[in-house]
Amino acid sequence: MRGTRARRAAQAVQGLGTGAVLLAYWTTVALLARRTGGARTSDAESVRRKA
Template sequence: MTGARTRRAADAGQALVAGAVLLAYWSTVALFARWCVPPRPGSGESVRRKA
C-alpha cells in the first residue's frame, strides 16, 4: 500500500514539475517575441471609432 501511494505522489510531482517547466518556457518565448520584434506601424488600437 505504501508503494502505490509513493508512486502516485511521485507521478503527481513529476506532472507538476513538467507543467512548471512548460509554463516557464512559454513565458520566456512570449517575452522574447515582444522584445525582439519591432512594432509594426499602424498596428496600435484606435481609441475613437472610425467614421
C-alpha cells in the first residue's frame, strides 16, 4: 500500500508543478502582450447595427 500512496503523492506533486508552470507561462505571455502590444484596433466592420 505504501507504494500506491507514494505514487499518488508523486502524481499530485507533478500535477501541481505542471499547473504552476502553465500559470507562469500564461502570465508572462499576458504581461508581454499588454506591454508590447498597441491598441487592438481592426479595420473589420462592426457587428453592431448602425442607428
